[in-house]
Amino acid sequence: MKKFLFDLFPLILFFVAFKFYDIFTATAVAIAAAVGQFIWLKATGKAIEAAHWINLTVIVVFGGATLLFKNDAFIKWKPTVLYWLFALILVGGKVFFKRNLMQKLMGEKVSMPTAVWDKMNYSWSAFFVVSGALNLYVAFSGHYTESQWVNFKVFGLMALLLVFVIGQSIWLGRHMKEGGDAPDTLAAPREPKEGH
Numbered sequence: 001m002k003k004f005l006f007d008l009f010p011l012i013l014f015f016v017a018f019k020f021y022d023i024f025t026a027t028a029v030a031i032a033a034a035v036g037q038f039i040w041l042k043a044t045g046k047a048i049e050a051a052h053w054i055n056l057t058v059i060v061v062f063g064g065a066t067l068l069f070k071n072d073a074f075i076k077w078k079p080t081v082l083y084w085l086f087a088l089i090l091v092g093g094k095v096f097f098k099r100n101l102m103q104k105l106m107g108e109k110v111s112m113p114t115a116v117w118d119k120m121n122y123s124w125s126a127f128f129v130v131s132g133a134l135n136l137y138v139a140f141s142g143h144y145t146e147s148q149w150v151n152f153k154v155f156g157l158m159a160l161l162l163v164f165v166i167g168q169s170i171w172l173g174r175h176m177k178e179g180g181d182a183p184d185t186l187a188a189p190r191e192p193k194e195g196h
Contacts, residue, residue: 010034010059015154023072023146031063051086058082072146076139079153083132087125094121110172120168127164131157 010033018026065074
C-alpha cells in the first residue's frame with residue numbers, strides 16, 4: 001500500500017494543485033513531485049523500476065512542453081503516451097525479443113502455463129491501448145471540460161485499472177488452479193524484479 005501511494009504521489013499533487021490553481025501550476029507541481037520522487041529513491045537506495053524512468057521521462061517531456069508553449073494539449077496527451085508506451089513495451093518484448101514481461105514481473109509469485117502468461121501479457125497491452133484512447137476522447141472530443149478531464153485522469157482511469165485488476169485476478173485464479181503445475185511453466189529461478 002505504501003508503494004502504491006508513493007507511486008500516486010505526483011498524480012495526487014497534480015489534482016490538488018489544479019483544484020486550487022490551474023492546469024499549468026498543476027503540471028509544474030507534478031513535474032517537481034516526479035523529480036523529487038526520483039531523487040528520494042536515489043538518495044535512499046531504493047529500487048528504481050523501469051516504470052519510474054518511463055513516467056519521469058514522459059512527465060518531464062510533455063509537462064515541460066505544456067509549460068514552455070503554454071499549451072495544455074501536451075499534458076493531456078501524457079497519460080495516453082504513457083499507456084501506449086507500456087502497451088508497446090509489452091507487445092514488443094514478446095514479438096521481437098520472445099520475452100513475456102508480465103511473466104518476468106510476476107513469475108516469482110505466480111506459476112502458470114506459458115499460454116496463459118501470453119494471454120495476460122496481451123490483455124494488459126489491450127487495456128493500456130483502450131485506456132489511452134479513452135483519455136484522448138475525454139480530453140479532446142469537446143464533450144468534456146478541462147476539470148472533467150482532470151477528474152477522469154485521476155479517478156476514472158484509476159477506477160478502470162482497479163476493475164481490470166479485479167477481473168484479471170478472478171481469471172488468473174481459475175488458470176492457476178487448472179494449470180499451475182503445467183509442464184511448460186518456467187521452473188528456473190527468475191531474475192530480480194526490475195519494474196510499472
